[in-house]
Amino acid sequence: xxxxxxxxxxxxxxxxxxxxxxxxxxxxxxxxxxxxxxxxxxxxxxxxxxxxxxxxxxxxxxxxxxxxxxxxxxxxxxxxxxxxxxxxxxxxxxxxxxxxxxxxxxxxxxxxxxxxxxxxxxxxxxxxxxxxxxxxxxxxxxxxxxxxxxxxxxxxxxxxxxxxxxxxxxxxxxxxxxxxxxxxxxxxxxxxxxxxxxxxxxxxxxx
Amino acid sequence: xxxxxxxxxxxxxxxxxxxxxxxxxxxxxxxxxxxxxxxxxxxxxxxxxxxxxxxxxxxxxxxxxxxxxxxxxxxxxxxxxxxxxxxxxxxxxxxxxxxxxxxxxxxxxxxxxxxxxxxxxxxxxx
Numbered sequence: 001x002x003x004x005x006x007x008x009x010x011x012x013x014x015x016x017x018x019x020x021x022x023x024x025x026x027x028x029x030x031x032x033x034x035x036x037x038x039x040x041x042x043x044x045x046x047x048x049x050x051x052x053x054x055x056x057x058x059x060x061x062x063x064x065x066x067x068x069x070x071x072x073x074x075x076x077x078x079x080x081x082x083x084x085x086x087x088x089x090x091x092x093x094x095x096x097x098x099x100x101x102x103x104x105x106x107x108x109x110x111x112x113x114x115x116x117x118x119x120x121x122x123x124x125x126x127x128x129x130x131x132x133x134x135x136x137x138x139x140x141x142x143x144x145x146x147x148x149x150x151x152x153x154x155x156x157x158x159x160x161x162x163x164x165x166x167x168x169x170x171x172x173x174x175x176x177x178x179x180x181x182x183x184x185x186x187x188x189x190x191x192x193x194x195x196x197x198x199x200x201x202x203x204x205x206x207x
Numbered sequence: 208x209x210x211x212x213x214x215x216x217x218x219x220x221x222x223x224x225x226x227x228x229x230x231x232x233x234x235x236x237x238x239x240x241x242x243x244x245x246x247x248x249x250x251x252x253x254x255x256x257x258x259x260x261x262x263x264x265x266x267x268x269x270x271x272x273x274x275x276x277x278x279x280x281x282x283x284x285x286x287x288x289x290x291x292x293x294x295x296x297x298x299x300x301x302x303x304x305x306x307x308x309x310x311x312x313x314x315x316x317x318x319x320x321x322x323x324x325x326x327x328x329x330x331x332x333x
Contacts, residue, residue: 076248080276082279172311
């Protein structure tokens with residue numbers, strides 16, 4: 001079972017990774033967006049990191065919901081409502097739970113990813129964070145079905161997220177600011193798919 | 208009177224659009240929510256929430272957004288605000304703001320204004 005303490009540790013490490021990759025994520029956003037993804041995400045996770053220590057005794061639902069609400073409140077760009085919705089939906093799926101099985105984590109993550117699709121009115125193959133999220137979820141589900149342990153499943157998810165993020169280079173964006181750039185966006189990797197890949201990699205490394 | 212909230216990634220743009228509506232609708236119930244908390248480009252959940260509160264009445268509130276995260280953040284504020292009287296309109300920001308404030312000042316209901324705003328984007332300029 002995965003306990004609150006482990007989730008807090010991983011969210012804190014995700015914050016460190018996002019903050020460390022701030023310039024790279026912003027640089028990815030420059031040619032196809034409004035040049036702020038890394039700056040915004042670092043701002044959001046700096047605030048999340050401040051709130052994590054006080055939540056050691058809280059249930060998983062509260063930890064994820066607070067993380068989501070903090071991102072909504074502090075990230076000024078689209079990643080605020082998108083990641084905010086993802087974490088809040090995960091929190092709703094884990095309400096009052098002090099620990100979760102890996103299957104419960106996958107179910108919650110699925111609710112979060114569905115929330116991103118609804119919030120952004122988007123689906124896969126539109127050069128968004130969903131192009132990393134959906135393959136990552138599917139890889140973890142397949143790994144879990146093959147009775148792999150949670151760490152192996154997370155590693156499979158991270159690898160699928162990276163492949164999905166790299167695949168966004170081949171896509172023409174039809175959602176978000178990148179849609180204004182159209183075909184000139186081909187060859188550029190989506191910043192949101194990249195930040196999600198960092199989250200998956202960090203989760204796999206620290207589990 | 209129906210309240211109108213102007214939401215933009217730019218604080219200046221939101222405030223200027225709100226100011227611009229006074230040309231034809233001085234006295235309309237309009238509030239601006241532009242930029243992030245520190246005034247940089249982006250949209251702020253708290254600013255939008257507070258702007259709705261300042262123009263809220265039993266007649267309802269219509270939100271006008273520029274693009275992208277403005278739409279998604281506005282949608283999240285509506286969910287958190289918990290009132291079915293607050294709605295988003297899908298229309299060009301400047302023209303929509305002018306139409307919405309004139310109609311609100313003229314005493315039209317929220318749904319009548321929403322119907323008028325639905326036509327705004329379809330009206331050619333030339």
